[in-house]
Amino acid sequence: MEMHDLCAIALRETRSVLATAIKVEGHAYRKQGVSMLITEDGRMYGSISPGCLESDLQARVSRVLEMQQLELASYDMRPEDDLSWGETIGCGGLVVVLLEPISGELRYMMKQIQRCLDAALTVSLLRSFDEDYTKVTYGYLKIESVASGQEQYLTANEQAECSKKVLSSHPLNLKVGINPWNLPQHFTSLYTPKPRLIIVGAGNDVVPVAGLSQSAGFRVVITDWRASLCTPERFPDVERVHGFPQEVFPQLNINEHDYLMLMSHQFPREREWLALLANSNYAYLGIMGSRTRTARLFDGLPPLDHVHSPIGLSIGADGPEEIAISIVAELIAIRRKTVAGKSALGIEKRSGAYANDRYRSSGWQEQQTWAR
Numbered sequence: 001m002e003m004h005d006l007c008a009i010a011l012r013e014t015r016s017v018l019a020t021a022i023k024v025e026g027h028a029y030r031k032q033g034v035s036m037l038i039t040e041d042g043r044m045y046g047s048i049s050p051g052c053l054e055s056d057l058q059a060r061v062s063r064v065l066e067m068q069q070l071e072l073a074s075y076d077m078r079p080e081d082d083l084s085w086g087e088t089i090g091c092g093g094l095v096v097v098l099l100e101p102i103s104g105e106l107r108y109m110m111k112q113i114q115r116c117l118d119a120a121l122t123v124s125l126l127r128s129f130d131e132d133y134t135k136v137t138y139g140y141l142k143i144e145s146v147a148s149g150q151e152q153y154l155t156a157n158e159q160a161e162c163s164k165k166v167l168s169s170h171p172l173n174l175k176v177g178i179n180p181w182n183l184p185q186h187f188t189s190l191y192t193p194k195p196r197l198i199i200v201g202a203g204n205d206v207v208p209v210a211g212l213s214q215s216a217g218f219r220v221v222i223t224d225w226r227a228s229l230c231t232p233e234r235f236p237d238v239e240r241v242h243g244f245p246q247e248v249f250p251q252l253n254i255n256e257h258d259y260l261m262l263m264s265h266q267f268p269r270e271r272e273w274l275a276l277l278a279n280s281n282y283a284y285l286g287i288m289g290s291r292t293r294t295a296r297l298f299d300g301l302p303p304l305d306h307v308h309s310p311i312g313l314s315i316g317a318d319g320p321e322e323i324a325i326s327i328v329a330e331l332i333a334i335r336r337k338t339v340a341g342k343s344a345l346g347i348e349k350r351s352g353a354y355a356n357d358r359y360r361s362s363g364w365q366e367q368q369t370w371a372r
Helices: 003-012 054-067 104-118 156-163 206-215 245-252 267-279 291-297 320-335
Strands: 016-026 035-039 070-076 093-101 122-129 135-143 169-173 186-191 196-200 219-224 239-242 259-262 284-287
Touching (some): 003 104, 016 054, 104 122, 104 135, 206 219, 206 320, 219 245, 259 267, 259 320, 267 291, 284 320
Parallel strands (some): 219 239
Antiparallel strands (some): 016 035, 016 093, 122 135, 135 169
């Protein structure tokens, strides 16, 4: 779960704790810096492990909230026989988790983080621990130059600027002078806004794609000119922009971090969209349909960058749910800049036309590649 989601949940909950992995050594399920949220009544949002640490973290929440102090929890699974830790975890790593009551300064910080992410701005949260590691102060810094989904550490100058914005300190539940895990004096978490996924079309096959994309950390926007399809009942909790391509295109302000999909199955409307995108920058353009259909869509139009068609990774998917999985898997691969399944990504440009259709199968639409 993205920090954007955790902030929204934290600000509507009255009593909850933020758990953050501030040190990770060896093999671990999640990376250093990942956070989750645990409420006083035991509800958990996000994760730090496959489930082996969360029950212990949950048991610490009442004490953290009652004392209104931060607490550190260490889980060392590095010994070969990790039965000594209490469970056969098998992760083989060290994870140190910082638990923070979401109140006062931290609540204010999370409110600022949410505002920045809502405005599509990257923001960092800085925790500065004093010399004997008994207190911590918070600061935050807006960073406008980092692309969505890109990891980056703050420079020393940025950390110094961030530390000037510190509000006040919070006691840490740790013995004076004790820092057995050699934790840093400054710990910076960088949060980037969710990448936006704009889906053109609101048909039945878009419903599972929208839901899975949200779960994968995308901010989903559905646009369609058919009012009966583009409804909150069909697409709850996503943005909806109703109108024809020429009407909605100026409203979207498409930028180089956006992902787009053409899934309307309406040939003339998708031709309009391709023409409108001729001078736009974006990260991804997926087109539902066979390569033959895509070549026809581009007939007489200039070639565009970052085009992927047939859309989705080639995993042998069948039916709307499996096809949605293949599509979202491709989005994740592009976002993480992986090369896994590279041969299944993209289409080849040939003098403004596109490669011949290599995938032909029966489906809901003529020449539609459903068996992804």
